[in-house]
Amino acid sequence: MAGVAIVGGTGASPGLSVRPVGGLPLFGPGDDLAGAITQALAAAGDRLEPGDVVVVAQKVVSKVEDRTVPLAGVRPGEQAREVAAKTEKDPAVIELVVREAQAIMRAVPGVVIVRHRTGHVLANAGIDASNVSGGEGESVLLWPDDPDASARGLRAALEAAHGVRLAVIISDSLGRAWRMGTTGSAIGVSGMKPLRDRRGERDLFGRELQATIIGVADEIAGAASLVIGEAAEGTPVAVVRGAVYDPDDEAGVAELLRPLDKDLFR
Amino acid sequence: MAGVAIVGGTGASPGLSVRPVGGLPLFGPGDDLAGAITQALAAAGDRLEPGDVVVVAQKVVSKVEDRTVPLAGVRPGEQAREVAAKTEKDPAVIELVVREAQAIMRAVPGVVIVRHRTGHVLANAGIDASNVSGGEGESVLLWPDDPDASARGLRAALEAAHGVRLAVIISDSLGRAWRMGTTGSAIGVSGMKPLRDRRGERDLFGRELQATIIGVADEIAGAASLVIGEAAEGTPVAVVRGAVYDPDDEAGVAELLRPLDKDLFR
Numbered sequence: 001m002a003g004v005a006i007v008g009g010t011g012a013s014p015g016l017s018v019r020p021v022g023g024l025p026l027f028g029p030g031d032d033l034a035g036a037i038t039q040a041l042a043a044a045g046d047r048l049e050p051g052d053v054v055v056v057a058q059k060v061v062s063k064v065e066d067r068t069v070p071l072a073g074v075r076p077g078e079q080a081r082e083v084a085a086k087t088e089k090d091p092a093v094i095e096l097v098v099r100e101a102q103a104i105m106r107a108v109p110g111v112v113i114v115r116h117r118t119g120h121v122l123a124n125a126g127i128d129a130s131n132v133s134g135g136e137g138e139s140v141l142l143w144p145d146d147p148d149a150s151a152r153g154l155r156a157a158l159e160a161a162h163g164v165r166l167a168v169i170i171s172d173s174l175g176r177a178w179r180m181g182t183t184g185s186a187i188g189v190s191g192m193k194p195l196r197d198r199r200g201e202r203d204l205f206g207r208e209l210q211a212t213i214i215g216v217a218d219e220i221a222g223a224a225s226l227v228i229g230e231a232a233e234g235t236p237v238a239v240v241r242g243a244v245y246d247p248d249d250e251a252g253v254a255e256l257l258r259p260l261d262k263d264l265f266r
Numbered sequence: 267m268a269g270v271a272i273v274g275g276t277g278a279s280p281g282l283s284v285r286p287v288g289g290l291p292l293f294g295p296g297d298d299l300a301g302a303i304t305q306a307l308a309a310a311g312d313r314l315e316p317g318d319v320v321v322v323a324q325k326v327v328s329k330v331e332d333r334t335v336p337l338a339g340v341r342p343g344e345q346a347r348e349v350a351a352k353t354e355k356d357p358a359v360i361e362l363v364v365r366e367a368q369a370i371m372r373a374v375p376g377v378v379i380v381r382h383r384t385g386h387v388l389a390n391a392g393i394d395a396s397n398v399s400g401g402e403g404e405s406v407l408l409w410p411d412d413p414d415a416s417a418r419g420l421r422a423a424l425e426a427a428h429g430v431r432l433a434v435i436i437s438d439s440l441g442r443a444w445r446m447g448t449t450g451s452a453i454g455v456s457g458m459k460p461l462r463d464r465r466g467e468r469d470l471f472g473r474e475l476q477a478t479i480i481g482v483a484d485e486i487a488g489a490a491s492l493v494i495g496e497a498a499e500g501t502p503v504a505v506v507r508g509a510v511y512d513p514d515d516e517a518g519v520a521e522l523l524r525p526l527d528k529d530l531f532r
Contacts, residue, residue: 015504016492019281121444173480177443178387180524181461181481183488185445195447214439215447216492222449223489226282226482226509238281243492258446 016242019046020227020235027236029066034157037237046239048162053243054154055224057236058126058143058172058187061150067142069096079104087112093127093140100125100142118147119257120187122174144170147188148252155190167191167245171221171228184225186217186253193246194218194256215256216245282508285312286493286501293502295332300423303503312505314428319509320420321490323502324392324409324438324453327416333408335362345370353378359393359406366391366408384413385523386453388440410436413454414518421456433457433511437487437494450491452483452519459512460484460522481522482511 023040027033037054041047048054062068076084076091080098084091086107094112098104101114105121114125126143144150147170155168170188175181186194194217224238289306293299303320307313314320328334342350342357346364350357352373360378364370367380371387380391392409410416413436421434436454441447452460460483490504 014493015283015285016489017281017283018489018508176481176524178524179451179481179484179522181479181484181522183449183481183485213447214491215442215445215449218445218447219449219488219492222485223282223284223492225480226485226489227280242284256445256447258442258444 014242016223016240018223018227019239019241020229021237021239022235024060024235024237027060027063029064029068031064032157033060033064034154034161037158038161040237041239048158048164048166048239049241050164051166051241051243051247052164053167053169053192053220053240053245054158055169055171055184055221055228055238055240056154057228058147058170059128059141060236061144061147061154061170061188062141065144065150067144068139069142070139072138083107083112093124096127096140096142097125100127115260116143118143118187119254120174122172126172126187143172143187148190148254149188151188151190165191165247167247169217169221169224171224173225183218184221184223184228186221186256189217189251189253191247191249192217193248193251194253196245216243217253217256219243220245280508282489282506284489284493285505285507286495287503287505288501290501290503293326293329295330295334297330298423299326299330300420300427303424304427306503307505314424314430314432314505315507316430317432317507317509317513318430319433319435319458319486319506319511320424321435321437321450321487321494321504321506322420323494324413324436325394325407326502327410327413327420327436327454328407331410331416333410334405335408336405338404349373349378359390362393362406362408363391366393381526382409384409384453385520386440388438392438392453409438409453414456414520415454417454417456431457431513433513435483435487435490437490439491449484450487450489450494452487452522455483455517455519457513457515458483459514459517460519462511482509483519483522485509486511 021040023043024036071092074092074095076095080095081091084094088109102117103115106113113123115121116125127140151168151170155166159166168190169186171184172187173182174185196214196216198212220240220243227238287306289309290302337358340358340361342361346361347357350360354375368383369381372379379389381387382391393406417434417436421432425432434456435452437450438453439448440451462480462482464478486506486509490506493504
């Protein structure tokens with residue numbers, strides 16, 4: 001099945017829509033995220049269509065998977081104390097950062113960049129103290145244990161509930177090496193190839209296209225980020241309709257990650 | 267004026283739409299890009315609304331600004347010959363890359379990464395031989411001389427024609443340091459701040475948001491990239507409606523560029 005296309009908008013041409021899923025509850029450990037999404041869509045008179053990509057913010061996935069860690073029980077080891085001193089950050093938080101990291105890439109005052117155990121390079125190993133219940137600073141939220149598996153589980157439940165083929169992306173806001181600001185990025189995927197390989201396609205003059213491997217899952221996560229808010233009025237789930245991608249039952253997010261030995265920028 | 271919102275889609279909730287502008291001609295030097303966009307929208311029974319972001323692929327901007335360079339007249343200098351040898355690329359193309367670069371960041375077989383004179387870090391200084399008329403390899407297309415100025419000019423013409431306040435983004439597909447695949451990115455902007463600063467906003471529990479400076483112009487460019495095709499069926503222009511951004515008459519793309527001395531990833 002091609003990624004299908006066509007959607008709303010006022011024009012006659014096909015296009016893309018990105019709609020927030022409103023009316024979701026606050027989530028806690030063990031909650032049925034797919035069920036809540038389905039209920040919220042139904043309450044809005046909406047439904048999922050074949051090829052839709054459901055983008056879910058990492059935070060709510062981590063919450064239902066009970067990835068909250070109370071800081072009181074965390075004892076910083078030697079490496080954590082060193083990195084905490086360099087970064088002027090809470091040693092207990094940094095202990096969790098170290099546990100979640102394959103490698104510490106950079107530690108300077110206020111900033112710690114790591115290569116996460118999943119292979120993503122990001123600040124604080126994705127650990128965030130906001131939007132977690134409990135008093136300020138008392139607990140933090142880790143990434144899902146296996147974001148691809150989280151995406152697969154959500155996709156299976158949503159496909160069963162809606163009777164259509166879907167893709168699911170777990171997203172987070174990641175910084176970039178050379179550019180300021182974060183962009184919504186895919187940290188787990190199911191149902192699609194995260195890259196779209198257009199090599200071999202021809203341009204208007206019959207020549208092969210150049211920049212032809214597209215990080216389509218990141219572009220979709222970024223589009224969803226434009227409607228997914230982290231603040232009070234926000235919702236953690238969006239439905240992207242009309243994106244062209246290659247459906248795939250096996251692919252995970254790994255092919256989006258540049259191997260360190262292919263790093264072209266340092 | 268807030269970035270306004272609301273659009274198409276089948277749900278009751280607000281959201282984002284990204285619509286390709288179809289029916290555009292092939293462009294050449296001196297062509298009226300804003301006029302062609304306005305005509306194509308009118309032919310589709312469509313119009314621009316307040317707050318719309320018009321995203322235009324760099325290639326067509328470069329074409330109307332006559333940034334095509336025939337390679338036959340390019341004499342490679344010493345630096346270009348060295349870099350061409352390292353990268354196994356055409357010395358004439360590399361001469362243009364060198365002229366467009368502040369600095370060569372990396373040169374290995376098949377790859378040259380530069381810091382462009384505009385400050386962007388990217389492969390080949392954005393020089394691309396596809397979709398340029400003339401025989402294969404005979405000419406290449408440089409980035410616009412000043413992509414922010416290109417965006418300002420387009421915005422002024424489109425605002426005059428449509429009588430609404432708009433933003434314009436000139437986009438290109440850029441690679442990333444740590445991730446595979448390109449994503450549509452902003453290389454010139456007008457009418458908006460390219461970053462959205464949410465510091466000071468509070469989460470559901472009253473705590474300050476963390477990842478709170480968002481590269482919103484890049485997210486919009488990435489969303490547009492999902493409908494902007496480079497191949498035969500593609501169109502170089504998309505209209506993004508419903509994105510929340512901070513309107514600004516002065517801002518250019520510069521604040522999206524991380525200063526080299528603030529590079530956190532190397």
